[in-house]
Amino acid sequence: MIGTLETGYGVWSALYWLLGLVVLFIIVYFIYSLGGKTVKASGDKGKPFLSGNEMEKEKIHVKASNIYWGFTEALKSYYTPLKGGHTGNINDYVSWFVVVLAIVLILAGGL
Amino acid sequence: MINEHLPALIIGIPLLAAFATPLISKINDKLRNIFVIGILGATLCLVISLAFNVFNNGIFVYVMGAKSPGLTLPSGYKMPVRIILEVDGMSIFMAIITSIVSLLGAIYSWAFMHKETGKDKYYTLLLILAAGMFGMEFTGDMFNFFVFLEITSIAACGLVGFRINRGESSEAAFKTMVMYTLGALFVLFAIGILYGEYDALNIATLASRIRYTMLDKIALGLLVTGLAMKAGAVPMHMWVPDAYAEAPAPITMILVANSQASLYGLFRVCFTLYGLTISTYTLGWIIIILGVLSMFIGVTMALIQKKIKRLMAYHAISQTGYMLLGVGVGLAVLSDANALNTYGLKAMEGGIFHIMNHAMYKGLLFLTAGAVIYATGKRNLNELGGLAHKMKFTAIFFIIGAAAIAGLPPFNGFASKLIIYESVYKFNPMLSVIAMLVSILTLASFVKVFQSAFLGPEIIEVKKEPKSMIFAMLCLSVIIIAFGLFPDIVVDKIVAPAANALVNSMQYIAAILGGA
Amino acid sequence: MILVLKSVIGACLVAFIGIVFGLLYKGIDRKLHAHMQMRVGPPVTQPFKDVRKLFLKENLVPENAVDWVFNLMPVISLVSVISILLYVPMGVDPILSTKGDLILVLYLLMLPAVCMILGGFASSSPYATVGAQREMVMMISYEFPLAVTIIAIVWRLSKIYSASNIFTLQFIAAHPLWNNVGVFGVIGLAILLAVLLIVTPIELSKIPFDVPEAETEIAGGLLAEYSGKNLGMFYISDAVKTVVMASIVVALFFPYNISQYFSFPQYVDYVIDFAFFLFKAFVVIFVSVTVVRTSFARLKIDQIAHMLWVPVTITSIIGLLLLYLDTVF
Numbered sequence: 001m002i003g004t005l006e007t008g009y010g011v012w013s014a015l016y017w018l019l020g021l022v023v024l025f026i027i028v029y030f031i032y033s034l035g036g037k038t039v040k041a042s043g044d045k046g047k048p049f050l051s052g053n054e055m056e057k058e059k060i061h062v063k064a065s066n067i068y069w070g071f072t073e074a075l076k077s078y079y080t081p082l083k084g085g086h087t088g089n090i091n092d093y094v095s096w097f098v099v100v101l102a103i104v105l106i107l108a109g110g111l
Numbered sequence: 112m113i114n115e116h117l118p119a120l121i122i123g124i125p126l127l128a129a130f131a132t133p134l135i136s137k138i139n140d141k142l143r144n145i146f147v148i149g150i151l152g153a154t155l156c157l158v159i160s161l162a163f164n165v166f167n168n169g170i171f172v173y174v175m176g177a178k179s180p181g182l183t184l185p186s187g188y189k190m191p192v193r194i195i196l197e198v199d200g201m202s203i204f205m206a207i208i209t210s211i212v213s214l215l216g217a218i219y220s221w222a223f224m225h226k227e228t229g230k231d232k233y234y235t236l237l238l239i240l241a242a243g244m245f246g247m248e249f250t251g252d253m254f255n256f257f258v259f260l261e262i263t264s265i266a267a268c269g270l271v272g273f274r275i276n277r278g279e280s281s282e283a284a285f286k287t288m289v290m291y292t293l294g295a296l297f298v299l300f301a302i303g304i305l306y307g308e309y310d311a312l313n314i315a316t317l318a319s320r321i322r323y324t325m326l327d328k329i330a331l332g333l334l335v336t337g338l339a340m341k342a343g344a345v346p347m348h349m350w351v352p353d354a355y356a357e358a359p360a361p362i363t364m365i366l367v368a369n370s371q372a373s374l375y376g377l378f379r380v381c382f383t384l385y386g387l388t389i390s391t392y393t394l395g396w397i398i399i400i401l402g403v404l405s406m407f408i409g410v411t412m413a414l415i416q417k418k419i420k421r422l423m424a425y426h427a428i429s430q431t432g433y434m435l436l437g438v439g440v441g442l443a444v445l446s447d448a449n450a451l452n453t454y455g456l457k458a459m460e461g462g463i464f465h466i467m468n469h470a471m472y473k474g475l476l477f478l479t480a481g482a483v484i485y486a487t488g489k490r491n492l493n494e495l496g497g498l499a500h501k502m503k504f505t506a507i508f509f510i511i512g513a514a515a516i517a518g519l520p521p522f523n524g525f526a527s528k529l530i531i532y533e534s535v536y537k538f539n540p541m542l543s544v545i546a547m548l549v550s551i552l553t554l555a556s557f558v559k560v561f562q563s564a565f566l567g568p569e570i571i572e573v574k575k576e577p578k579s580m581i582f583a584m585l586c587l588s589v590i591i592i593a594f595g596l597f598p599d600i601v602v603d604k605i606v607a608p609a610a611n612a613l614v615n616s617m618q619y620i621a622a623i624l625g626g627a
Numbered sequence: 628m629i630l631v632l633k634s635v636i637g638a639c640l641v642a643f644i645g646i647v648f649g650l651l652y653k654g655i656d657r658k659l660h661a662h663m664q665m666r667v668g669p670p671v672t673q674p675f676k677d678v679r680k681l682f683l684k685e686n687l688v689p690e691n692a693v694d695w696v697f698n699l700m701p702v703i704s705l706v707s708v709i710s711i712l713l714y715v716p717m718g719v720d721p722i723l724s725t726k727g728d729l730i731l732v733l734y735l736l737m738l739p740a741v742c743m744i745l746g747g748f749a750s751s752s753p754y755a756t757v758g759a760q761r762e763m764v765m766m767i768s769y770e771f772p773l774a775v776t777i778i779a780i781v782w783r784l785s786k787i788y789s790a791s792n793i794f795t796l797q798f799i800a801a802h803p804l805w806n807n808v809g810v811f812g813v814i815g816l817a818i819l820l821a822v823l824l825i826v827t828p829i830e831l832s833k834i835p836f837d838v839p840e841a842e843t844e845i846a847g848g849l850l851a852e853y854s855g856k857n858l859g860m861f862y863i864s865d866a867v868k869t870v871v872m873a874s875i876v877v878a879l880f881f882p883y884n885i886s887q888y889f890s891f892p893q894y895v896d897y898v899i900d901f902a903f904f905l906f907k908a909f910v911v912i913f914v915s916v917t918v919v920r921t922s923f924a925r926l927k928i929d930q931i932a933h934m935l936w937v938p939v940t941i942t943s944i945i946g947l948l949l950l951y952l953d954t955v956f
Contacts, residue, residue: 004726005526005598007533008457009785010794013726014521014596016634020713020723023638024706028860032702035682035856046690048752049851057568060691062756064492064563065417068555070764070928072415074936082412086349090286094293097340097347101297105332107397109325453789497751499693519741520734532730533794540782540947547774551737555767558741562748562756568691 117161118173118196121206122245124154125213129238136231144221147234151214151241158210162203166608170622171198172251195313197251199619200608204463205248205375207605208470211590212368213241215583216361219478222577223361223485233273233359240266240365247372251623253302254312256376260298260341263369264291270362271354283357290350294337301333314384315623318616323388331389334380335397341373344435345405348428352416355424356490360481361583363420364474367427371466374434378613381442386616395443402435403545410552417492419480419564422556423473426516429549430469436546437462437531438613440538445614454534459610460602461530467606468523468594472515475587479509482580483564486573492560497569505576506565508584513561515591517554523591526598630726634713637722641712649866650674652873652909656917663921674866678859686855691751700749701853701860704742708864708871711735715874716800718884718904719897728794729777732875736830739864740766746861747839747849758848761928762832762839768935769829775943776819776826780804780879783812783950800882808953815949820880822943827872827915829935831865835923836931869916873908876915881907 004013040046048060072079085092113120128150136143165171173196198206217237224230243266246259268291272284306312308327309320321327340347351370355363381394409429416422441459444450482505483498484490499506515522528550536543594601612619654671661668688697714727714735740762747759785793787807792798804816829836840848850861885903886896926934 003597003599005529005602006791007461007530008454009533009537009781009791010529010728010730011726011792012520012526012529012598012728012731013723014526014598016630016723016726017710017713017731018521018596019631020634020638020710021706023635024642024709025702027639027642028702028705028709032856032860035859036685038686038688038698038855040688040690040694042690045687048689048691048750049754049846050752051846057691058496058570060751060753061496061563061567061570062753062760064559067559067562067756067760068414068764070761070932071555071767073929074768074932075411078411079415082408083415086412088349088353090289093286093290093347093349096349097290097293097336100340100347101332101336104336104397105329107393108332108335109328497691497693499696503695518734519738520731525734529730536778536782537785540778541944543778544771544774547733547778548771551767551770554737554741555763558744558748558763559760561745562759566693566696566745566748567751567756 113157114160114164116173117157117164118171118198118249119175121154121157121161122196122242122249124157125150125238125242125245129235129242132235132238133231136234140230143231143234147238148214148217148221150238151210151217154241154245155210155214158203158206161198162207165198165200165203166604170612170618172196172622173198194255195251195623196249197315197619197622198249199622200610200612201375201378201463202248204467204605204609205372206245208371208467209241209244209248209368212364212470212474213237213244215474215586216365219361219364219481219580219583220359221579223481223580224359225577227274229273233270236266236269237362237365240270240369244369244372248375251314252312253305253314253317257295257299257302260295260373260376263372264288264295267291267354267366267369271358271366273359273362274357277357280357283353286350287354290340290347294340297333297337301330301337304330313623314379315620318384318386319620319624321385321388323385327385331380331385331394335377335394338373338377338380339401342370342377343405343428343431344401345408345428345432348405348409351428352421352424355427355477356418356420360420360477360484363424363477367473367477368470370427370431371470374431374466378438382445382613383616383619386445391442391445395439395441395445398435398439398442399542402432402439403542405429405432405435406549407432407545410549410556414552414556414559418490419483419492419560420477420490422560423476423480426553426556427469427473429553430465430473430516432549433465433528433531433546434462434469436535436542437465440535440542441610441614444538450537451614454537456610456614457530458534458538459613460606461527461534463609464530464598464602464606465527467601468515468527468591471587471590471594472512472522472524475508475512475584475591476516478580478584478587479505479512482576482584485580486576487571489571492563495564495571496567497565497571498573499565500569501573502565502576504581504584508588509561509565511588511591513554513557515595517557518550519554521595523594523598526595530602630723634723637713638710641722642709644717645709645712645867645870646863648905649868649870650678650863652869652912653866655909656912656920659913659917660921663917674862678862681859681862682856684855686857689750689752689852692852693749693751696745696749698857700742700746701857701864704739704746705860705864705867707735707738707742708867711871712867712874714796715871716796716878716882717874718900718902720797724795724797725792728792729781729796729799730794732796733773733777736868736871737766739868740830743849743861746853746857750849750852752852754846754851755849758839758841758851762849764928764932765829765832765836765839768932769826772822772935772939772943773826773830775940775947776823777879779815779819779943779947779950783808783954786954796878800878803880803882808950809956811949811956812953815946815953816880818942818946818949822939822946823876823879824911824915825939827876827911828919829931830872831869831916833916834920835926837925838928838931841925869912870908873911874904876911877904877907
């Protein structure tokens with residue numbers, strides 16, 4: 001059947017999934033349309049909930065450096081040597097290259 | 112008549128057009144843009160007709176300057192001395208990727224580079240880069256491979272440092288130049304060792320004569336490390352974020368195809384040049400370890416980046432790890448016929464399919480990053496926000512690209528990752544687990560980029576995106592969706608011949624020596 | 628052609644089953660939770676009334692939100708989570724069993740969570756952003772143990788059988804692994820079952836892992852700016868996701884059917900198998916969601932990330948190692 005990918009141990013067909021999605025989308029959209037109407041709020045109703053504090057727009061947006069704090073904090077012992085290894089120094093780039101060359105030569109030489 | 116000379120035309124036309132470009136740009140800018148796009152479009156048509164030829168008739172051998180490889184020179188040489196271009200399934204696969212990516216890069220550059228100066232040098236270098244990549248993929252001769260490797264290195268360094276008003280560009284170009292030169296010199300040294308031993312430079316001749324002495328082992332180590340560095344494998348990857356971030360956005364897309372061309376060189380060396388003589392198990396494990404390190408370290412470094420193009424460059428390193436993993440598993444079981452037929456060939460098909468998918472969705476992501484930089488002028492994620500209110504097209508294309516790279520169904524990233532997971536697990540289950548983990552981390556970092564750049568309140572002024580940029584991104588999105596919906600057609604018609612061509616190295620050798 | 632018809636009718640059927648039984652399980656869970664806390668609790672059909680009330684309210688879109696993302700995400704979330712039910716066995720063989728396998732189910736499980744996260748980010752409010760990124764951190768962290776569990780089971784199966792559709796849930800449910808492994812294998816499978824039961828409340832964002840929706844800390848978290856029918860859609864998709872996770876646990880570890888012990892005609896067999904599946908799903912939800920919900924307090928996000936990356940991952944790798952030792956001895 002066209003569109004069915006057979007890897008050695010599993011199957012995947014995108015077209016049947018899309019067919020199911022289309023049918024489900026019709027059903028779910030019907031349920032969705034039973035709800036109340038959508039209102040674009042303005043004024044006080046539309047401001048983000050900040051317990052009543054007023055803030056200008058730049059401060060509302062959470063910056064990219066602060067996202068995923070929990071992850072970077074939990075894996076601190078992995079990230080600190082990793083960030084330290086990426087120095088930006090061209091001498092370090094070349095020394096990494098030579099180290100890998102040495103390891104590959106030793107391993108390939110023992111083949 | 113054209114059909115007999117296709118490989119040489121595909122390399123020669125961009126090269127000659129590159130030298131004609133400065134002359135034409137003296138007449139008119141628009142004419143030069145149309146000329147470049149026309150040349151790359153014609154090259155795409157030639158590549159497609161060569162693809163039909165190769166898929167129907169087998170390996171296409173083209174000798175520069177003679178009719179058959181066996182014709183000897185007057186002094187009585189008895190083996191192929193001329194430069195021979197040998198196009199098999201894997202070469203034409205890489206050439207299809209290169210031609211699509213170069214054409215879309217040139218279309219995108221029309222609007223993107225509109226206000227910059229020195230555009231004639233830009234287009235010249237772009238055409239030279241494309242010609243060099245085609246040369247690397249078609250050639251059947253080791254020293255010719257080195258020559259085209261150097262051509263692409265010089266063109267790439269020139270394009271990386273194109274914006275000389277920024278200090279970071281010049282620094283990135285310097286670092287790229289050092290790393291490329293180092294890699295190319297080691298490759299030259301290895302080619303010199305092989306030439307000194309066997310008195311031949313042709314890949315097929317070398318493959319039939321190699322005996323795997325100590326010098327050959329040294330040459331293998333040098334070739335593998337040099338080419339893996341140019342492809343961007345960890346831990347030699349540190350030039351990749353610098354180079355990809357400072358090049359203009361369409362050039363970064365073509366640089367991705369350039370790294371994949373050196374990946375092709377790595378596979379050609381491992382499978383065809385050395386494939387018959389060595390025990391591929393250890394070499395396969397070396398490539399698998401390089402792949403796993405690239406995947407994991409690439410994506411965890413990408414999660415903490417603040418500049419949009421550096422983040423995407425680390426993802427390019429991580430996806431290269433997937434390709435190394437898939438093909439490495441195939442290499443490791445090359446000698447075991449049972450394992451090869453059950454899962455080894457499928458793993459290689461997964462890795463090779465991933466090469467094409469990666470070029471498409473990574474190209475789309477870099478083009479959207481270029482659109483963001485064009486519209487706002489800022490590169491740091493901490494200063495962006497709320498772009499989805501005004502730049503709807505870019506936001507939608509970014510969602511398609513991010514979903515494809517994370518491997519969400521029904522896009523093409525899911526299809527190739529499915530093949531890799533479901534064949535690598537047989538070799539070692541932990542490899543498949545690490546690959547799945549890296550996939551979710553990829554999704555996490557792209558959700559981060561989407562949030563900080565596109566969602567949120569509107570805090571930045573944006574310019575409208577021009578039509579040519581939207582057109583290039585639209586073409587890539589259509590290809591991504593089409594490959595995602597019909598992956599079995601792509602795998603059967605395009606990827607499986609490439610994997611078979613790599614595995615059957617005897618066919619490659621016999622095409623030149625058997626008919627001589 | 629038959630498959631096309633089957634998938635269209637099956638999609639409608641599965642939507643009905645998913646929504647009705649999902650909300651029913653949510654109601655039973657609340658009732659049992661209340662009784663464990665010595666209260667009476669709401670009636671079992673309370674979630675249906677909650678959804679009806681939410682659908683009556685006005686749908687408010689905040690000022691700074693990106694409209695099309697904000698309104699689209701609840702719909703896509705519910706559509707994608709119901710579509711998983713097409714591939715999971717519920718006592719009977721899944722509807723599209725020949726067209727999708729376990730890895731597809733794993734990736735489709737990511738879709739509703741990503742939709743919720745994008746919806747939270749699209750609200751453009753700091754509380755919503757913080758809640759959404761916590762959900763993403765949890766998603767990253769639970770993927771490692773979940774992937775190890777799934778790949779370990781399929782790998783062990785592939786060492787015994789060699790078929791071309793090992794990854795499909797139909798095959799895994801038809802060949803339960805407990806019968807075919809030795810002592811090491813049984814211990815390893817028990818460890819993997821424990822890991823999967825720990826991962827289930829994390830995936831569903833229930834207490835003690837509901838940091839994204841922490842009502843007391845970040846005022847509702849990623850659903851802070853949602854109201855009306857959008858909130859109703861997220862509520863329903865959370866309920867359906869509970870059913871999906873329970874059915875995956877049942878299909879991987881307890882796929883036994885009781886209809887083979889009776890001799891009834893075939894359609895009565897389907898009904899009995901489906902009823903037994905509902906009972907097994909209820910047991911899984913009781914053990915991993917209700918009991919855990921009543922007993923523990925909420926964890927911090929970096930505690931959750933650390934707990935998942937270090938102890939739970941090592942435990943699951945030990946389970947994989949035990950399964951590997953089982954093939955050697």
